[in-house]
Amino acid sequence: MKPIIWFYFPARLAWRQLVFDRTKLVAAICGVLFACVLVFMQLGFRDALYASAASAPVKLNGDLFLMHKQSEALWRPVRFKRSELMRVLGNSAVAEAYPLYLGLAPFKNIQTRTKRTLMVYGFDPDSQIFKIDAIDDKRAELRLKDTVLFDEYSRPEFGPMRQLLAADQNVTEINDYKVTVVGLFRLGVSFAADGNVVTSDLNFMRIFSRRNHEDIDLGVIKLHPGASATQVQAALRSQLNEFVNIFTYEELLSYEKDYWANTAPIGFIFGFGTVMGWVVGLVIVYQILFTDIANHRNEFATLKAMGYEQGYFVRVVFASAFFLAVLGFIPGYLLSLGLYHMAESKMYMPMPLPFGKVTTVFMFMLSMCFMAGLLAIRKLKDANPADMF
Amino acid sequence: MSTVIDVEHLNFSFGSGVLTQPVLKDVTISIEKGEIVLITGPSGSGKTTFLTIIGGLRQAFHGSVKVLDQQFINSSEQIKVKARQQIGYIFQQHNLLKSLTALQNVSMTLEINAALTERQRRERAAEMLIAVGLGDRLDYKPDQLSGGQRQRVSIARALVGQPKIILADEPTASLDKQSGHEAVNLLKQLAKESQTTILLVTHDYRILDIADRVVELEDGVIKQV
Structure with a gap:
């Protein structure tokens, strides 16, 4: 009281x-x-x-990730040799290793014909390095020449892709290269990119004519079931060259987050x-x-x-x-x-x-x-x- | 009769060093229970200073000031806060809390006392307001009351805690002759009923007749009249 x-x-x-x-x-x-x-x-x-x-890395399907030490963040990577990634296959715990290619390129709005930069992801359609069903389901279509998948969650300035696809208006240009949009997926925009497009590694090289298969931006490594990611990470660290970072999934996410929190103002x-x-x-x-x-x-x-x-x-x-x-x-x-x-x-x-x-x-x-x-x-x-x- | 206020050889001055300005010089006075004492004197004679020392609002250092058997000279704040709770103060301005109604204003005196229930507080405050003739103004805020009514609320506020001493500093200064007279008569009547001592500072000669004793203070020196 x-x-x-x-x-x-x-x-x-x-x-x-x-x-x-x-x-x-x-x-x-x-x-x-x-x-x-x-x-x-x-x-x-x-x-x-x-x-x-972290939206893009979150959707990556891998146990370990290889990135150049000079890469500040995923959206502005420093390239390294594909052979460096392939060396990890020497470790018995590693099941698969696939490269991911990244590039920023102007995308032409089908309706207004204005161009706006988005992020293009190139991957081997034989692999399943995205945790996005819509991408997995369209892997067969992506094997065709000049096909891409478009991120429905991109900013609207890229055009109403769903309606356009329904109306069979699916041809546009990325980096002044003619491509066909064969489907949609959902990822989301970030401060680095207003939109996203996913395509096969071969199509990626066609869109970016100066890029080649040997220079990769990110390596996605999958381990055999039961293998410890941290143990393999330690083993790989001694086997690989010093210029690559080997991240676990969580480390990759926090590396991205730290970049935006600290390195970027x-x-x-x-x-x-x-x-x-x-x-x-x-x-x-x-x-x-x-x-x-x-x-x-x-x-x-x-x-x-x-x-x-x-x-x-x-x-x-x-x-x-x-x-x-x-x-x-x-x-x-x-x-x-x-x-x-x-x-x-x-x-x-x-x-x-x-x-x-x-x-x-x-x-x-x-x-x-x-x-x-x-x-x-x-x-x-x-x-x-x-x-x- | 018991002595309620006992002041001996009280000296008080403002400032320090060469700028020392003596205000009260060797003041000695004792006031009995139930007595009504008026202090008059010209402006600057130290009346209000004297009152604030008796009320425990101002610290004095020389002499002896015993109020309700508490020595105020060089006393702690704690002792004075306790003493203040047994003293009813009536100010020159009514000094009511303008965000509170008359009833809430009077209740403020009782809120120091945790022993009462909220209901008892309201009842006692209401009774007191009825006693000062404001039974129909309980829920009025000060802005909605006349000057005389406000002063009557402040009299009710001073009396409701059943204090042993009432200190009043020019209570009629802001009132016209009639409402001033009404206010002090009310004060006298209610105080006499409960044997409350009143020490009233004024230079309003129209109200001298209510006093048992008039003391004149001039340049800090007491002149009995």
């Missing part, structure tokens, strides 16, 4: 003072809401970035934006609490003269901060929910809003308001009844 009263009364006074001046309350809520939406969006973009950056930018949102919100809430204390100085001094102790006013300030955090967070959350949906539909990037992120942002808002309260309570010193009366 006692601790409830300990917080209940100051909280009630804080609440009554907050709702008394509606205009100011709305302004205060808008301040927190603003910070809340800012943090939500920054975190959303950042996570979308990470999720989409994008991770920093969104992290910075998040912190700025926090700081802006802090300043706003601090200003509100500060002027609130200044305005209520007289009343606080009166209460002090009546026998209220200093701690009571500290609790009033923190209760105000808490109410502002909650009142600003609720509309901020709802608005962000809408903005996430809008961003998803406009940018074709996954923007999930899991419960974890909601609590993270709420904790952010709470800490922000708490910090603002901590800064503002210094102002309580001014409420000295001896100086006022």
Whole structure:
């Protein structure tokens, strides 16, 4: 009972003072809401970035991956010799090893004839290095000359491929080379590429006439069932040349993610934006609490003269901060929910809003308001009844 | 009769060093339970300073100030906070919390006391407001009340905690003659009923008649009248 009263009364006074001046309350809520939406969006973009950056590797079907040590990320690989990949077959635990060819190339929109760059993946249609059924099912068609599969989740600027295919308009150009779209699959866009196309290794060489089979971008290795990926990785590391990285599946994903988070400034930018949102919100809430204390100085001094102790006013300030955090967070959350949906539909990037992120942002808002309260309570010193009366 | 306020050789000054400005000089006064004492005197005579020392709002260092058997000279904040809870304060301005209704304002005095239930608090606050003639204004906010009504709410707020002492600092300053007179008469009547000591600072000579004793303070020195 006692601790409830300990917080209940100051909280009630804080609440009554907050709702008394509606205009100011709305302004205060808008301040927190603003910070809340800012943090939500920054975190959303950042996570979308990470999720989409790893979208291509996530769909790769392999146990170990070979990449040149100079490759910063999958979308801008440094090529290495196919023979280097084939050496892994000397290890008895290795079942298969297939190369993956990557290239950015302009794709011509069938309707508008405008060109836009997308990512072209070339692979051996005898292999199953993608965990995408739509690609596996179309491997026979890909063996034909000049055929490609188109990623349905590409940005709409590439044209409504599904309708076009239904209308038999399936001929276009990639890298000024004429190809036929024979089917669709679903992968998703990333910060590196607005769209994706998958084709056979032979067709890939036709599209990129300067490329050859011997220079590969990524090696996908499959092990015999029961083999330990880390053991084979260690064994291969001693057998292969030093210029290649051997990654497990998880390592490849985190390598990609780290690139976007650290090497590319994008991770920093969104992290910075998040912190700025926090700081802006802090300043706003601090200003509100500060002027609130200044305005209520007289009343606080009166209460002090009546026998209220200093701690009571500290609790009033923190209760105000808490109410502002909650009142600003609720509309901020709802608005962000809408903005996430809008961003998803406009940018074709996954923007999930899991419960974890909601609590993270709420904790952010709470800490922000708490910090603002901590800064503002210094102002309580001014409420000295001896100086006022 | 027991002594409620006992002040001996109280000296108080503002500033330090050569700029020291003595405000109270060797003030000695004792006030009994149930007594109504008026302190008058010209502006700057130290009346309000004296009141804030008695009320435990200002720390004095020289002499002796015993209020309800607590020594205030060089005392801790804790002791003074405890003492303040037994003192009702009425200010020059009404100093009501403008976001609270009359009833909630009066209840604020009782919220320090955790022993009461919320219902008891409301009942006692309402009774007190009825006693000051504001039974029909319980849920009005200060903005919706006249000056006299506000001062009556603040009298109710000071009295509702059944304090042993009421300290009033120019309670009639912002009121016209009639409502000023009504307010202090009300205060006197309610205080007499409960044997509450009143120490009232004023230079409103129209209300001198309510006092048992009038003390004049001039340049920090007491002149008994």
